[in-house]
Amino acid sequence: MPTKAVLIGAYGNGQQGIKCSLPGFDVSVLADDDDSERRSFNSNWTNLVKMAQAGIVSGRGVTHVIPHTLGFRPFAEVRPYLSSAFRIYDELVYFRTNTAGSSTANLWQHALVISSRSDALTVLVAQQTGQPANAAVYAIFREAIPA
Amino acid sequence: MALTPHLFMGTRPDGASGVFISPPGVNAQTAPVSQLSLAITETVPQIVLRGSALNGQVVPYQLGFRPIVILTSLLNTGVGFGFVRPVGNVFESNRSSRVVVTLTGMTISTDFTSVGYQILNQSLEG
Numbered sequence: 001m002p003t004k005a006v007l008i009g010a011y012g013n014g015q016q017g018i019k020c021s022l023p024g025f026d027v028s029v030l031a032d033d034d035d036s037e038r039r040s041f042n043s044n045w046t047n048l049v050k051m052a053q054a055g056i057v058s059g060r061g062v063t064h065v066i067p068h069t070l071g072f073r074p075f076a077e078v079r080p081y082l083s084s085a086f087r088i089y090d091e092l093v094y095f096r097t098n099t100a101g102s103s104t105a106n107l108w109q110h111a112l113v114i115s116s117r118s119d120a121l122t123v124l125v126a127q128q129t130g131q132p133a134n135a136a137v138y139a140i141f142r143e144a145i146p147a
Numbered sequence: 148m149a150l151t152p153h154l155f156m157g158t159r160p161d162g163a164s165g166v167f168i169s170p171p172g173v174n175a176q177t178a179p180v181s182q183l184s185l186a187i188t189e190t191v192p193q194i195v196l197r198g199s200a201l202n203g204q205v206v207p208y209q210l211g212f213r214p215i216v217i218l219t220s221l222l223n224t225g226v227g228f229g230f231v232r233p234v235g236n237v238f239e240s241n242r243s244s245r246v247v248v249t250l251t252g253m254t255i256s257t258d259f260t261s262v263g264y265q266i267l268n269q270s271l272e273g
Contacts, residue, residue, distance in 0.1 A: 018168060046171060051194065054269040088245060089245045091220070139265075139267065
């Protein structure tokens, strides 16, 4: 029998609403209602982080200014991206030890938010020579960084 | 006692039609869209699929385009991702996570326990 994924109406604990589960999890299990790894949505959540803007900036070794009109300093996520291979990396500023030949060097790449202002996000895409990322993907959230 | 509509399907006073869901205490029919939990007619960027996966796992989707993906490496399963992330793994030597995004799915490569992913409704190709 397939796992129930959507429930609209009474939850069975006195609450009503609409909720959806992630694949493999039964939406009727009350204990999972506040587990964001088992629920994709629950209308009883008092706050959902909304996305305001997403996209790509291209060019390594430079800072990119991404304008927005939010009027507050938003949270954002940014990740290194190799456009020629459609490869996206994680958030880590990572070092890779190169032991080729007799030389040893630490190789690194990163995509970082340099500043989050009320009208723009500034992102740096940087790495040592030979590392692949030439761009970054980003997402700006409709959620203010507390003052 | 008047109940506040938590879920509204139809045309709102502002002319928008669709499905609208509000958080507790907010009227789904009349409150500004910015206060709603979900407005299905909105075209703003959204997360359409998320989860966690192990090294080598293929995550299939049928979006019709190569989506933007936000990855977060996880040191242990069960740790949240997004704004809540494990700490202390910055500068890990020779460890990372990455995906190659195709039109029909992505293959996870990670040197960590697992990786959390958030797939957006935005194309990598503009």
